[in-house]
Amino acid sequence: MSLVGLVECKNRNVDSIKGAVSEAFRLIDYKLLKAEKIVIKPNMCYYWDWSTGQTTDPLFVAALIDLFREEISPDVKISIVESDASAMKCKYAFKYLGYEKLARDCDVDLVNLSTVEAEKVAVKVADEVFEFMVPKIIRDADLRVNVPKMKYMSFTKISAALKNIYGCNPYPRKFEYHSKLDKVIVALNKVMPFNLHVLDGLTVCGSKTLRLGLVMASRDPVAIDAAVAKIMGVNPKSVVHLRLAEKEGLGKTSFIAKGVDIDYFRRRFPRRSFSEKVIALGYRVACKLGLDKRLV
Amino acid sequence: MEKINLGVIGLGFIGKVHLRNCLNLKSVRVVAVADSSKKVLNYAKAFGVKRLFTDYHELLKLKDLDAVIISLPTYLHAESAIIAMEEGKHVFLEKPLARNVEEGREIVSAAGKNGVIFMVGYPLRFVPEFVDLKSQVESGALGDIQMAYGVDIAAGPFFHRAESTTPRPVPEWWLNIELTGGGALMDLGYHMINLLRWYIGEVSAVKARLGYRFNFDFEDYATCITDFECGASAVVNVGWFSQSAAVGIELHGTMAHARAYHSPSSKVITAVKLILGRTPRFFIPYLKEVSHFVDYLRDDDGENRLSGEDALKDLEVIAKAYKNQIK
Numbered sequence: 001m002s003l004v005g006l007v008e009c010k011n012r013n014v015d016s017i018k019g020a021v022s023e024a025f026r027l028i029d030y031k032l033l034k035a036e037k038i039v040i041k042p043n044m045c046y047y048w049d050w051s052t053g054q055t056t057d058p059l060f061v062a063a064l065i066d067l068f069r070e071e072i073s074p075d076v077k078i079s080i081v082e083s084d085a086s087a088m089k090c091k092y093a094f095k096y097l098g099y100e101k102l103a104r105d106c107d108v109d110l111v112n113l114s115t116v117e118a119e120k121v122a123v124k125v126a127d128e129v130f131e132f133m134v135p136k137i138i139r140d141a142d143l144r145v146n147v148p149k150m151k152y153m154s155f156t157k158i159s160a161a162l163k164n165i166y167g168c169n170p171y172p173r174k175f176e177y178h179s180k181l182d183k184v185i186v187a188l189n190k191v192m193p194f195n196l197h198v199l200d201g202l203t204v205c206g207s208k209t210l211r212l213g214l215v216m217a218s219r220d221p222v223a224i225d226a227a228v229a230k231i232m233g234v235n236p237k238s239v240v241h242l243r244l245a246e247k248e249g250l251g252k253t254s255f256i257a258k259g260v261d262i263d264y265f266r267r268r269f270p271r272r273s274f275s276e277k278v279i280a281l282g283y284r285v286a287c288k289l290g291l292d293k294r295l296v
Numbered sequence: 297m298e299k300i301n302l303g304v305i306g307l308g309f310i311g312k313v314h315l316r317n318c319l320n321l322k323s324v325r326v327v328a329v330a331d332s333s334k335k336v337l338n339y340a341k342a343f344g345v346k347r348l349f350t351d352y353h354e355l356l357k358l359k360d361l362d363a364v365i366i367s368l369p370t371y372l373h374a375e376s377a378i379i380a381m382e383e384g385k386h387v388f389l390e391k392p393l394a395r396n397v398e399e400g401r402e403i404v405s406a407a408g409k410n411g412v413i414f415m416v417g418y419p420l421r422f423v424p425e426f427v428d429l430k431s432q433v434e435s436g437a438l439g440d441i442q443m444a445y446g447v448d449i450a451a452g453p454f455f456h457r458a459e460s461t462t463p464r465p466v467p468e469w470w471l472n473i474e475l476t477g478g479g480a481l482m483d484l485g486y487h488m489i490n491l492l493r494w495y496i497g498e499v500s501a502v503k504a505r506l507g508y509r510f511n512f513d514f515e516d517y518a519t520c521i522t523d524f525e526c527g528a529s530a531v532v533n534v535g536w537f538s539q540s541a542a543v544g545i546e547l548h549g550t551m552a553h554a555r556a557y558h559s560p561s562s563k564v565i566t567a568v569k570l571i572l573g574r575t576p577r578f579f580i581p582y583l584k585e586v587s588h589f590v591d592y593l594r595d596d597d598g599e600n601r602l603s604g605e606d607a608l609k610d611l612e613v614i615a616k617a618y619k620n621q622i623k
Contacts, residue, residue: 286567
């Protein structure tokens with residue numbers, strides 16, 4: 001079983017976050033090894049900043065950068081990556097979400113994966129073959145760090161580590177994949193495996209936005225997502241892309257939680273009420289039936 | 297009385313609201329719709345509109361068209377409204393009047409020159425709570441208003457869909473100050489200044505402090521300190537803050553105080569009503585403002601309550617607020 005480290009971080013500042021992340025690494029027996037090129041993939045969603053709980057806090061990423069420079073080397077080359085999407089353009093997201101400032105302050109690169117060199121890679125998931133462009137910067141990195149959020153999502157129930165890698169697909173018209181979302185999420189994780197998953201649960205968005213103060217780490221994206229599902233009140237086995245990811249060998253849904261008791265965060269997480277679940281289901285059904293076209 | 301033949305130009309979010317409202321007005325016949333996107337025009341086609349144009353100039357050449365509702369991006373307001381007026385069409389223009397005072401003056405002047413009726417959309421003027429507040433002011437129950445407070449907090453470009461986790465992306469022009477003329481102060485302050493002028497009278501001086509929480513090139517929140525010719529003063533707070541909406545006015549008079557807050561509609565109920573083809577509560581102020589326009593065209597309503605001149609005064613106040621910034 002994979003290890004998942006859970007740490008509480010009550011203060012939103014670089015030192016506190018760095019301390020919490022170090023502790024999470026210790027809990028999962030993770031040692032930062034020599035690396036020259038590191039890629040960090042935060043979660044960006046539209047132009048909602050960190051205070052909505054929907055996107056990774058740039059301060060969280062700043063703490064990671066500090067830690068990598070202290071533990072690995074001050075000269076390590078760090079790139080923050082994201083790609084254009086149907087409802088988001090990197091040129092705006094980097095600026096509005098505070099990443100341009102972060103890049104200036106921490107001397108790191110911001111990379112729009114939709115505009116960089118990439119090569120076509122075929123991958124099979126559940127007897128279906130997909131082709132994706134894999135950016136060279138991700139392929140060539142010594143350390144690939146995934147920094148997801150934990151959110152509900154109409155089409156996949158939850159969005160966390162595995163779903164965040166969906167944003168590494170350089171193709172901008174991502175809505176075209178919605179009919180095969182579960183398979184595509186797994187396929188992208190197979191062609192772009194990330195070494196480390198550090199979840200920013202400082203501010204979370206469930207039925208409402210809340211300061212949860214959670215930092216989680218794992219080397220296994222399936223395990224960390226299973227832990228996320230548990231905290232959010234979702235049965236991990238009911239999440240199709242989690243089941244599929246496990247079947248495809250990306251990780252295990254069974255995990256050993258270390259650190260703060262998972263129930264402590266489960267009790268505090270603003271879980272969806274029954275009516276909110278019905279609304280999410282209704283929205284999904286409306287989209288499938290094309291009724292959303294009648295909205296304004 | 298004859299029906300008014302109406303065209304709708306621009307089928308963005310508010311354009312769709314206007315279209316659906318017009319289709320429900322007995323005194324209106326929607327004869328044509330224009331939008332630069334063919335895909336978006338399918339929305340109008342699904343509601344039975346036959347004449348569809350990707351170029352609004354073509355729509356404006358229609359001889360049987362009496363009036364148009366223009367809900368294009370702000371940077372196209374002056375151009376489209378003036379062309380429509382020169383074609384002899386009456387114009388209902390979405391707010392804000394224009395990107396700047398100069399463009400606003402050109403539009404108002406074109407309306408006068410071409411002898412057409414011109415109104416600017418101010419849905420809050422038709423919200424029952426704010427209409428009731430106006431009645432209280434006019435009844436003299438508040439005495440002389442000395443102080444006022446206006447607040448308009450809305451999602452702006454951060455709008456979520458009904459299930460609350462999916463963004464509704466704004467078009468790219470929203471993110472370009474050259475095309476919008478301003479940020480939250482222009483978007484929301486415009487409503488507040490209009491309401492306060494309606495209740496209190498003309499503004500004599502205004503200052504603003506602008507906030508830039510989201511790293512835009514334009515303000516995402518603002519506080520205005522406003523003085524009125526009658527001696528009253530007001531504080532106006534506006535901002536785009538995620539999901540929560542707060543729209544209200546408080547008036548403090550020499551004899552009494554009154555407040556009016558407009559509670560937002562449930563997005564879920566709105567979505568369900570739209571799918572079922574019903575009119576959601578959110579649409580009603582928009583329906584009433586367009587009804588007023590149409591009734592005025594048909595001589596059924598004696599006073600132009602949404603005049604271009606009035607909108608120009610609002611724009612002048614906003615322009616002064618941008619100029620007199622508190623650093």
